Structure formats: C-alpha cells, structure tokens
Amino acid sequence: MPIYEDTLARRRATLGADHAxxxxxxxxxxxxxxxxxxxxxxxxxxxxxxxLSRLKxxxxxxxxxxxxxxxxxxxxxxxxxxRAVELHSxxxxxxxxxxxxxxxxxxxxxxxxxxxxxxxxDLDHxxxxxxxVYRLKLSxxxxxxxxxxxxxxxxxxxxxxxxxxxxxxxxxxxxxxxRRIKxxxxxPETLESAGNLGFAYWSSGQIEQAIPxxxxxxxxxxxxxxxxxxxxxxGFNNLAFGYRDxxxxxxxxxxxxxxxxxxxxxxxxxxxxxxxxxxxxxxxxLQNRFETAEIWRRKWMxxxxxxxxxxxxxxxxxxxxxxxxxxxxxxWTDAEPVLRESLAVREKSQPGExxxxxxxxxxxxxxxxxxxxxxxxxxxxxGYEGMKEREATIPPPAAIRIPEALExxxxxxxxxENTDEAAKWQRELDTIKSADK
Numbered sequence: 001m002p003i004y005e006d007t008l009a010r011r012r013a014t015l016g017a018d019h020a021x022x023x024x025x026x027x028x029x030x031x032x033x034x035x036x037x038x039x040x041x042x043x044x045x046x047x048x049x050x051x052l053s054r055l056k057x058x059x060x061x062x063x064x065x066x067x068x069x070x071x072x073x074x075x076x077x078x079x080x081x082x083r084a085v086e087l088h089s090x091x092x093x094x095x096x097x098x099x100x101x102x103x104x105x106x107x108x109x110x111x112x113x114x115x116x117x118x119x120x121x122d123l124d125h126x127x128x129x130x131x132x133v134y135r136l137k138l139s140x141x142x143x144x145x146x147x148x149x150x151x152x153x154x155x156x157x158x159x160x161x162x163x164x165x166x167x168x169x170x171x172x173x174x175x176x177x178x179r180r181i182k183x184x185x186x187x188p189e190t191l192e193s194a195g196n197l198g199f200a201y202w203s204s205g206q207i208e209q210a211i212p213x214x215x216x217x218x219x220x221x222x223x224x225x226x227x228x229x230x231x232x233x234x235g236f237n238n239l240a241f242g243y244r245d246x247x248x249x250x251x252x253x254x255x256x257x258x259x260x261x262x263x264x265x266x267x268x269x270x271x272x273x274x275x276x277x278x279x280x281x282x283x284x285x286l287q288n289r290f291e292t293a294e295i296w297r298r299k300w301m302x303x304x305x306x307x308x309x310x311x312x313x314x315x316x317x318x319x320x321x322x323x324x325x326x327x328x329x330x331x332w333t334d335a336e337p338v339l340r341e342s343l344a345v346r347e348k349s350q351p352g353e354x355x356x357x358x359x360x361x362x363x364x365x366x367x368x369x370x371x372x373x374x375x376x377x378x379x380x381x382x383g384y385e386g387m388k389e390r391e392a393t394i395p396p397p398a399a400i401r402i403p404e405a406l407e408x409x410x411x412x413x414x415x416x417e418n419t420d421e422a423a424k425w426q427r428e429l430d431t432i433k434s435a436d437k
Contacts, residue, residue, distance in 0.1 A: 001036075004029040018056040020063060023049055027067055030074070037229040039077045039269045046071040060098055062105070065091050069109055072116065077230065078269035080307065081120035088113040102140045104147060107133050111151055114158070119271055123162055130155040146189065149179050153193060160200050169204075172197040186224055188231065191217050195238055202238075207245050214239040230270050233262040237276045244283060256280040260296065268303045281321075290329045297322045316345035320359050327362060332369030339363040354394050354401075357386025361405040368412055380408050403432050 008025040015022050030045035050071050053064040072087035092109040099106050110133040117126035134151040141148050156171040176193040183190050198213030218235035225232050240255035260280040263273050270276070277300045284293035301318045308314040319342035326335035339362050346356040361383025367376035384405040387394065391402065406429040413422035 018052045084116040127158045211242045233259045316342045335366040354390040
C-alpha cells in the first residue's frame with residue numbers, strides 16, 4: 001500500500017491527474033484496497049479512475065473498460081448489485097464489440113456480469129451467461145486455466161441455486177481438485193472452491209459432510225487473510241450455519257456474532273451482508289433474544305433504506321420483520337408506526353401479495369395489544385382471509401403466519417367477550433394445527 005500510494009502521488013505531481021500512467025496507479029491502489037477487504041476505501045478511487053478515464057481516453061478504450069470492470073466488482077462486493085449489473089452489462093457489450101467474444105477480457109466481463117445478476121437474485125439472466133462463458137473458456141483457454149476454474153465455480157453456484165444438484169456436485173468437486181493441483185491448497189480461489197463444495201453439501205442436507213470443508217476454509221482464511229477480511233467473514237457465517245444445523249447453537253452463535261460485527265466494521269459493504277446479519281438475527285430470535293435481534297434489525301434497516309429506497313418492497317420487508325420482533329416483545333406502541341409504514345409501502349407496490357395481508361394482521365396485532373379493538377378487527381379479518389386465499393403462494397418456512405393470524409382473532413374476540421366468534425376461530429385454528437401434525 002505505501003508503495004502504491006507513493007507512486008500515485010509522484011505520478012500525479014509529474015504527469016498530471018489524468019495521465020494514463022497515473023490512472024493505472026489509481027487502479028492499482030484501489031485494487032489493493034479491494035483485495036485487502038477495504039471496499040469503502042477502494043470505491044471512491046475506482047469511481048474517480050473511471051470518470052477520468054472516460055474523459056481522457058474515451059468510453060471504449062481498453063483502460064477505461066478495465067476501470068469500469070473493476071468498479072463493477074467493487075460495487076458487487078459492497079452489495080450495490082443494481083449498479084454492478086448496469087456497469088458490467090455495458091462493459092461486456094463494449095468488450096465484445098472491440099475485442100470479440102472469445103477474448104480473455106470479454107470472458108472475464110461475461111463472468112462478472114453473471115455474478116452481478118446472481119448476486120441480485122436474477123438467475124434467469126445469470127445462468128445462460130455462465131454457461132456460454134464457461135463453454136468459451138474451455139474451448140479457448142483450456143480446462144486447467146485459472147480463468148476456466150472461475151467460470152466453472154460460478155456456473156456450479158448457479159446450478160446449485162437453481163436446484164440442479166446433479167450438475168452442481170461434479171463441477172464443484174472437479175474444480176476443487178484442479179485448483180488444489182494448479183494453485184495450491186491455500187490459494188484464495190482453492191479455499192473458495194472448498195467453501196462452495198461445503199455449501200453445496202449443506203444445501204443438499206449432507207451437513208456432516210459440509211462441516212469439514214467449512215472448518216478447513218475458515219482456518220486457512222484466518223491464517224492467510226486475517227479475521228477481518230470479507231472472505232473470512234463469509235467463512236465464519238458458513239461454519240456457523242453448519243454448527244447451527246447439526247444442533248450446536250453454542251458453537252454457531254459466536255461465529256455469527258463475529259461475522260456480523262466484522263460486516264458492521266466494513267460499513268455493511270459486503271456482498272453477503274444481508275445474509276450474515278439475517279442469520280444472526282434469526283438465531284437470536286430462535287432463542288428468544290428479541291431485544292438483541294431488534295438492535296441488529298434496526299441497523300440493517302438503515303442500510304436497506306439507503307440501498308433500496310424507502311418505497312421499496314425490500315425495505316417494507318425489513319419493517320415488517322422489525323414489527324413482528326416488537327410484537328414478540330409486547331412493544332405494541334413501538335410496533336404500530338413501523339407496521340403502518342410497511343403496510344403503506346406494500347399496499348402500493350405489492351397489493352395482492354400474501355405478505356401485504358400478513359402485515360395487515362401484524363398491524364392488527366399491534367392495535368390489539370393496545371386494546372384498540374375497533375381498529376384492530378378489520379385488519380385482523382382481512383389479514384387472515386387474504387393469507388388464506390393465497391396459502392399456496394406462502395413458502396413453507398412462513399406457513400406459521402396463518403395460525404398466528406388465527407390466534408390474534410381468537411384473542412380479539414376473547415377480549416371483546418364475543419364467545420361465538422372466539423369459538424369459531426378457535427375451531428379453525430384447531431383444524432389447521434391438527435392437519436399439521
């Protein structure tokens with residue numbers, strides 16, 4: 001870092017701020033920050049380099065496209081997936097036009113575009129790009145080229161995410177084997193493969209087989225990269241997942257906590273920040289530590305609002321999660337404005353989704369807890385009935401929201417001393433519970 005910084009200062013002084021060599025030094029310095037896990041320091045340098053490159057060299061110059069590619073990777077690492085997709089898509093098209101579809105830089109851009117789509121949850125766009133890029137890498141670079149390993153790993157992750165496990169496991173296993181031979185057992189990309197193979201085992205329910213890969217990866221990343229590096233934080237999270245799922249929450253919790261604390265130190269600029277914070281929140285709430293979970297929910301909610309906007313479904317979802325947390329703590333008055341804000345966004349952007357009706361029931365619960373029965377009743381009825389009509393669209397982990405909505409109706413009519421209605425909803429609740437046994 002000191003050498004890069006000194007070189008950049010000297011080049012700026014002797015050559016000027018926009019000289020090609022100065023821009024190269026800027027890109028090198030930003031890349032060093034990025035590799036060290038300091039994305040917050042890398043991003044403004046990436047941004048400035050691209051701006052100056054476009055002005056000095058033009059949008060299609062290869063140095064400009066390299067700067068655009070690196071900024072796209074920085075944005076993806078920071079969790080700004082939409083901007084990453086836009087930048088990588090533009091760079092990929094420009095490289096195809098100027099270098100051809102089989103050039104190594106074009107293939108790199110294609111793989112990075114697939115990664116950006118994947119990170120954004122858009123596998124419909126990611127998968128065909130991965131398949132085409134991997135095919136071209138095999139034919140132009142060969143099966144033992146490090147860039148081909150990158151393509152194989154990305155494609156395997158996409159296969160895993162789309163449930164194609166028969167294609168996933170052989171590709172992960174072969175990539176790990178080749179990386180160990182070509183790059184060595186402690187190379188960051190070899191460790192990435194080991195961690196991904198562990199994740200594939202975990203995703204397919206073979207948790208005992210996943211744990212050794214997670215442990216191996218975390219040990220090596222701690223040793224090679226340090227505990228605060230973004231890739232090490234992902235390793236903490238993955239091993240914690242494994243420990244949690246084999247019934248060892250006492251081993252999982254400190255790892256989840258260390259991962260989330262590291263993410264916070266990075267200003268939540270991490271590709272998996274949402275997953276890591278969500279995992280910590282989940283284990284705290286599973287063990288009834290709702291106040292601790294609330295603290296993390298509030299921190300993450302600020303990040304989502306900044307990234308997605310106050311009118312986004314993602315932000316509405318975070319509000320609803322916080323609202324449910326507050327209901328679990330009997331913080332009725334605190335929950336009401338949070339849930340009202342969530343419902344307003346969801347009624348506007350997702351009026352027909354089951355989540356909107358769940359939010360109505362949750363808001364009704366907040367009013368019920370404050371004994372505002374007249375306001376609560378229509379929300380509780382509409383919430384339950386809307387979810388019941390859309391029951392087929394509710395994912396299995398969230399199926400509990402229907403009986404919870406029924407319990408609120410039983411409580412409401414019990415409080416109103418309307419025994420007939422209370423008994424009616426209790427019978428429906430009992431029927432659902434019996435069917436679930």
